[in-house]
Amino acid sequence: MMYRSVRARGGERRRILPGDDCIPEADSMLTHAVTIRGPRHEVWPWLVQMGGGRAGWYSYDGIDNGGQRSSEQLVPELQHVSVGSIFPAKPGVTDGFVVLAYEPERFLVLGWRSETGVPIVTWTFVLEEPEPPGRTRLIVRVRGADNYKPPFGLPRWTVNSLVPLGHLIMQRKQLLGIARRVENGSRAAWTLQTAELGLSPILQE
Numbered sequence: 001m002m003y004r005s006v007r008a009r010g011g012e013r014r015r016i017l018p019g020d021d022c023i024p025e026a027d028s029m030l031t032h033a034v035t036i037r038g039p040r041h042e043v044w045p046w047l048v049q050m051g052g053g054r055a056g057w058y059s060y061d062g063i064d065n066g067g068q069r070s071s072e073q074l075v076p077e078l079q080h081v082s083v084g085s086i087f088p089a090k091p092g093v094t095d096g097f098v099v100l101a102y103e104p105e106r107f108l109v110l111g112w113r114s115e116t117g118v119p120i121v122t123w124t125f126v127l128e129e130p131e132p133p134g135r136t137r138l139i140v141r142v143r144g145a146d147n148y149k150p151p152f153g154l155p156r157w158t159v160n161s162l163v164p165l166g167h168l169i170m171q172r173k174q175l176l177g178i179a180r181r182v183e184n185g186s187r188a189a190w191t192l193q194t195a196e197l198g199l200s201p202i203l204q205e
Helices: 010-014 040-048 162-197
Strands: 026-036 086-088 096-103 107-113 119-128 136-145
Touching: 010 026, 026 162, 040 119, 040 136, 040 162, 096 119, 136 162
Parallel strands: none
Antiparallel strands: 026 136, 086 096, 096 107, 107 119, 119 136
16 A cells, blocks of 8 residues: 655745644644545534544544444434534543534544533544645644643653654544545445446556
8 A cells, every 4th residue: 555644845834824823822732633525514524423432533442432442324314413523542432532613524622621511622624625625634733831741640741752643643543534535435336337437447556
């Protein structure tokens, strides 16, 4: 399989994205992105059904989804989202990421709140359609507040050293997982359509 980059471009890393204002003075910020061969309206449904005990996170399921496999299909009953919706961190738990803001097929801003209800981590997914048409640039940004405390009593240095590495590994897997699911769906739909029209089912990359 050919290597596929999830590295954000310079302009993408420097830009202000939706959700940045939820943590104006972020202590840390990580941005990654991937180009998906499919339009925004085909990417959006995979985002809104994320969550433990839902469709999963499309990453390493043994780590972030309780060993349950992330869905390979769109789930109709999970396509409704609103501000305040919870995307559980793992199956069987009630806490997790809260939907802070969204615009269908444009962006989804998730946040992890402190005990006082203030976001201490934001996780934003932005969908853009670059040239050529029919493709989506999925930009993902994580921001952490300066008062964010590492989980499980870990020392603060873990946030600055281990967390970025772990995030890159998990985020890359997630972005590639979303891209694969979208593109497989687009390929299946295209093949069905061409078969109905009596055309040769060869998808041009």
